[in-house]
Each structure stands twice: as structure tokens, then as C-alpha cells.
Amino acid sequence: MARPRQALLTKERIVEAAAVLIDAEGLEACSMRRLATELGVQGPSLYNHFATKAEIVDAVAEAVVAQVDISVFHGNDWRTALRLWAKSYHAVLAAHPNIVPVLATGPGRRPAGLAMAEAVYGALIDAGWSRARATHIGALMRYLITGSALGSFALGFDADPELYDHYPHLHRAHELAAHRAAVDEGAFELGLDLLITSLSDRYDLGVRR
Template sequence: MARPRQALLTRERIIEAASALVDEEGLEALSMRRLATELGVQGPSLYNHFGTKAEIVDAVADAVIEQVDLTGFGTYEWPEALSRWARSYHAILVAHPNIVPVLATGPGRRPAALAMAEAVFGALVDAGWPPARATHIGALMRYLVTGSALGSFALGFDIDPQLYDQYPHLHRAPLLAAHHEAVDEAAFELGLDLLIKGLSAQKALFAHEGEISR
């Protein structure tokens, strides 16, 4: 009988395997040798598609960003579009926390990340925000989303109740870990709500003063 042919090695297969490895074990587990083993190929074959590990990491990061929903831009007014995008972005990063440190450095040369930046910046400028302020808002949104996904605030406290004997206002801190998802999600939603309301108020004030067109 003929031997079964090995599945064709493609960029997509490499990115999928690398993404799974990063999700399961972290960035430190990713290497060309380990990835080749996971794919059942010889290491040199990976270099037909990617020149370095850094290129693979970039591809994994961009594959994550491709999952972010941008359809709100051009469909809703800027506050609703920004909120929908931020929630989608946040949910995707929470689902792939190990790649967040890479994404936090900025879009670099990644196509999906640049397309996302274009969508956000373009929507803000089209809504009447000056380019400089639109840049500030885009940066602020990224700080909120990536910062909230970098680590859990609620999991940052030890569960030993005796530790907090000298910190009376923190006596309930050991309880946070058991509810960390709800606490962290509520904190993100509070920050997003306040941010959008604050920006809306600022734009209304500037529009009234004639500094921003409606």
C-alpha cells in the first residue's frame, strides 16, 4: 500500500500550531524546534515560510487581532462603535492572554493590527475629532483594553486572611480570587463606560465652542 502523504505544510498550519502552543504554554515554550515537533516536520522546513521565530510570533499576534470585530465602525455613531470594538478587542485578548505582551507593544508592521488602527483612527476623524485628539483616544483605548487583559487585578491578592490583619480596609481581599472573572469584567466595563461618557461630554463641549465640527 502507498504510504499516506503528509499534510502540506502551509503558513496557516504553522500559525495555527504556534497559536495553540502559545495559548497552552506561553511564549517561552515557542521555538522553531518545538514547533517543528508539534507539526511532525523537520525544523528547516519551517524556514520556507518564516525566516525567524519573531516572524512567527508576529503572525500569531496578527491572527489574534484578525478576530476582533470592526464592523461597528461605519455602522454606528462613534461612541457605540468604539464601545463595541473595545469589548470585542478585550474579549479576544482575555481569550489569548499569553500573546498580550506582544500586542501591547503596538501594531508594528502587522497587517491586521494596522487595519484595526486605521479603522479606529479613521472613524474618530470622520466623526469630527481632530487627528491629534483621535490619536490620543486610540492610545487611551489601547491602554484600557491591553492593560485590563495583561493580568487579573482580583487574582493579585493572597488568599491568606491573616495577611490582612494590619490592613483593615483589605479584609475582604482574600475573597476576590473566587470571583476574579466578575470583578475584572466589571472593572473593565466601568472604565469603558466612564471613558466613553467623558469623551462624549468633551466632544459636545468642544462642538459647542466651535472647536470640533458636528
């Protein structure tokens, strides 16, 4: 081909196609050649717009994190804000499960991630939590949210009943697969409830560090 009169690719088109591909077929399906094919182009052409594959995947992750609602930190009590933010984050990850491993492991140099950290940490500091505790609470929320998004607990159990024959308490574990969404949702809700109410208790007692 050579250079076309109208550019075939833009960063935006590439990231959008990558996001669609990852959502539809998973991270492994998103190879440079496959992604290029999806865009009607040859593999190496992508390197005119991104230096590495990691940059593309990072951009997808950034776009996902940017969907989390951090406006809730304005005009809400820290407890309410934390709960609403966590639910929004959780919902976004549930809508894009295939990108979660990238979010859970990679460093957070991306603007959307930093903006989120700023909002959470700032709200906790403003509420009176010590710097150390605010950090811990932020980390903790991240553990709960990414942990639940990543390792769907119910998915870890096979639907084959025979697997559990030798485990007296697990004889109904095969049913978990069928109730996957409800189990994971219940566990997340419980965790959020427990964490926020007990933090709230400490806060009201004046224990803020």
C-alpha cells in the same frame, strides 16, 4: 528524511499550531523545538518557512487581532462604534490571554493592527475630533484594553489570607482570586463607561480638541 513528496509544513499549519500551543500552554512553552515536535518535524525545519521565531509569534498575534470586529465603525455613531469595538477587542484578548504580552509591547506594523488603527482614527476624525485628540483617544482605548487584558487585577492577589494581615483595608483581598473574572469585567466595563460618557459630554459641549 530529506524532502518529502508532499510538503509537511506550510506557513498556515505552523501559525495554527503555534496559536494552539500558546493558547494551551503559554508563550514560554512555544519553543521552536516544541512547536516542531507538535507538527511532527525537527526543530530547524521551521526555518524553511519563517526566518525567525519572532516572525511566527507575530503571525499568531496578527491572526488574533484580525478577529476583532471593526465593521462596527460603519453605520454607527462614533460613541456606539467605539464601545462595540472595545468590547470586541476585549473579548478577543480574553479568549487568547497568553498572546497579549506580544500585542501590548510590539510595534504595530502588522496589517490587521494598522487596519484597526485606520478604522478607529478615521471614525474619530470623521466625527469631528481634532487629529491630536483622535490620536489620544485611540491610545487611551488601547491602554485600557491591553492593560486590562494583560494585568488581570484580581490575579495579582494571592488567595492566601495571611498575606494581608498587616493591611487593614485588604483583609478581604484574598477573596479577589475567586471572583477574578467578575472583578476584571466590572473594572473594564466601568472604565469603558466612564471614558465614553465623559468624552461624549465634551463632544456635545463642542470641545473636540
